[in-house]
Amino acid sequence: MLNLEWFRTFKAIYETGNLSNAAQALFISQPGVSLHLNSLEAYTGYRLFERETRKMIPTERGTILYNCIVDPMNRLTEAEDVFCRNSDAGKPTLSVGLGFETFEYSLAEHIAQLPFNLIVRFGECPQMLHDLDTGALDLVLTSQKGPQPNLEYTPFLKEKLILICGARTDARELDHLIAADKQTAIREWLKKQIWYTTAADMGYLKNFWQANFDCQPDFKPNYVVPYFRAILRCLRNGTGFAIMPDFLCKNELEQKTIRIAWEGSPQLENTLHFGKRKKTRYALEIRQLEQILNNSINSVICPTSIYNS
Secondary structure (H helix, E strand, C coil), rough: CCCCHHHHHHHHHHHHHHHHHHHHHHHHCHHHHHHHHHHHHHCCCCCEEEEEEEEEECHHHHHHHHHHHHHHHHHHHHHHHHHHHHCCCCCCCEEEEECCCHHHHHCHHHHHCCEEEEEEEEHHHHHHHHHHCCHHHHHHHCCCCCCCCEEEEEEEEEEEEEEEEECCCHHHHHHHHCCCCCHHHHHHHHHHEEEEEEECCCHHHHHHHHHHCCCCCCCCCCCCCHHHHHHHCCCCCCCCEEEHHHHHHHHHHCCCCCEEECCCCCCCCEEEEEEEEECCCCCHHHHHHHHHHHHHHHHHHHHCCHHHH
C-alpha cells in the first residue's frame, strides 16, 4: 500500500537536493530516507531521481510527481500542524513506543499533566526501533538495542526475571530441590506444573529456561493471556507458575497474594533503555518525559532501578 510518508520524504529530497539534507529536515536517518524513496520508486515503477555524488537530480517523472503532490502535501502539513496543536499554539506532539505494562505502571497516571500532546504505541522492540529510526516514533522504551547508527540509548531500569507462583501453590518439593541445587530435577518438576504466559512465543519463559537449564522449554503453557496483569489476577491467592519481571509484581508480592518461587541460578536481568534519535526536534520534551518516567519508577514501583544502584 502507498504510504504518505514516502511523499513527504520525496518532497524533502526534491527541495533540499540530497538525502542527507532531507534526513536533517525530517529529523530521521539517511537510511530511512533511502528506504522511503526506494519504496516509492518501486511503487510507481519509475526512477524519480538520478543519483550523483552528494546530489539528487529529479527525472522528468520525478518533476511531474512533485508538481502533482506539492500543493496537497503543503495543505496536509498545515492540517497536521493545526490538528496537533489542539488549540494550544505551538504545542508539540510526541509519539512514544513502550510495553503496555510499563505504560500502565509508570506513565498512564501522568498523561493529563504532560505539557505536550502524546501518542502512545504498544509493540515489539524490533518494530518500534525501526519506527524510531524512520521517524514514526520519537522515543521508545526497549530491552533490545538495534543496529541503526542514528539511534542512541540511555539506561532506564533493570528488571529481574523471577519465577512466581500463586499464594496457595504447594511448592515444598521445589524448595527442597532448589536447596539441593538439583537443576535437572527442578526442570522436570516445573514441567509438570500449571503455567501461565503472556504470548505465544513465551519470550520471558524461554529466556529464563535457557539461562537456568541451557535449553528451550519443551512443554506447552496451560494458559496464554494478553498481559502480565491478567496473570497476576489469575494467580492471586491461587495456584500455578509464571515468569515475570520483578517490578511488575511488586504490589502483589507485598500483599502476599503471590510469592517468589525461585529467583533462578544464575539470576537473569534485563536492562530497559530509552531509545531515541541522535538528532530530534523534540529534545526538551523527550527529556521531560524521561524525567517523569524515572521519577515514577523510582518513587513508586521499583527500588532496584539502576538510578538507585
